[in-house]
Amino acid sequence: MARRLTQGPLVVASHNAGKVREIMDLVRPFGLDVRSAGDLGLPEPEETGDTFEANAQLKARAAALGAGLPALADDSGLCVPALGGDPGIYSARWAGPERDFAHAMAEVNAKLGDAADRSAFFVCVLALAWPDGHMETFRGTVDGTLVWPPRGTLGFGYDPLFVAQGETLTFGEMDPGTKHALSHRAAAFRLFVDACLGNRP
Ligand SMILES: O=P(O)(O)OP(=O)(O)OP(=O)(O)OC[C@H]1O[C@@H](n2cnc3c(O)ncnc32)[C@H](O)[C@@H]1O
Numbered sequence: 233m234a235r236r237l238t239q240g241p242l243v244v245a246s247h248n249a250g251k252v253r254e255i256m257d258l259v260r261p262f263g264l265d266v267r268s269a270g271d272l273g274l275p276e277p278e279e280t281g282d283t284f285e286a287n288a289q290l291k292a293r294a295a296a297l298g299a300g301l302p303a304l305a306d307d308s309g310l311c312v313p314a315l316g317g318d319p320g321i322y323s324a325r326w327a328g329p330e331r332d333f334a335h336a337m338a339e340v341n342a343k344l345g346d347a348a349d350r351s352a353f354f355v356c357v358l359a360l361a362w363p364d365g366h367m368e369t370f371r372g373t374v375d376g377t378l379v380w381p382p383r384g385t386l387g388f389g390y391d392p393l394f395v396a397q398g399e400t401l402t403f404g405e406m407d408p409g410t411k412h413a414l415s416h417r418a419a420a421f422r423l424f425v426d427a428c429l430g431n432r433p
């Protein structure tokens with residue numbers, strides 16, 4: 233049995249504005265009092281793990297200890313089988329310190345070259361840590377293909393490159409509500425809700 237999150241403040245342990253916006257959208261119907269790590273002035277820990285789980289857990293743990301509150305962290309990325317799973321856990325790092333995703337998307341496309349396999353999937357691991365060290369972890373994925381050139385200005389990160397299976401618009405062209413019906417983040421979030429909130433509207 234997962235530990236339930238009862239009412240009270242929850243920290244969203246991310247410094248990525250796009251992610252924080254999506255997580256706030258997903259959390260809003262549950263009426264939780266949510267604060268972001270940035271609002272609380274929490275530092276951004278170094279992501280030294282070699283899995284999405286390890287990185288999500290270290291971010292959640294650092295924020296829970298820093299704030300003295302339960303904290304939800306998200307570690308996510310784009311995995312491309314033809315590139316051996318890259319950029320994967322290095323998705324943010326491929327964009328460099330400037331977080332230049334035009335550059336990162338061009339890098340993915342250049343490395344793919346004329347590969348026949350343009351399949352890709354997004355992964356999102358959510359980790360919920362309490363200040364006493366308890367942790368719950370959830371993983372969601374979404375399969376799709378990569379287009380070139382990038383399309384759309386909605387979303388963030390690699391969204392303009394990615395068309396989910398069965399769709400025609402990229403995540404960058406979709407309104408947020410449509411992305412939430414399909415995304416890796418929403419899939420992980422549903423597991424989190426079922427396990428830890430249990431009052432899905
Ligand atoms: O660690 P935090 O502070 O949460 O922010 P971050 O941007 O560094 O986040 P990650 O370490 O998890 O890196 C994941 C990167 O993968 C990309 N990514 C994750 N989810 C995405 C999504 O829904 N759409 C597009 N790109 C996404 C995005 O570029 C992120 O920067």
Ligand SMILES: [Mg+2]
Pocket residue numbers: 279324
């Ligand atoms: Mg990060």
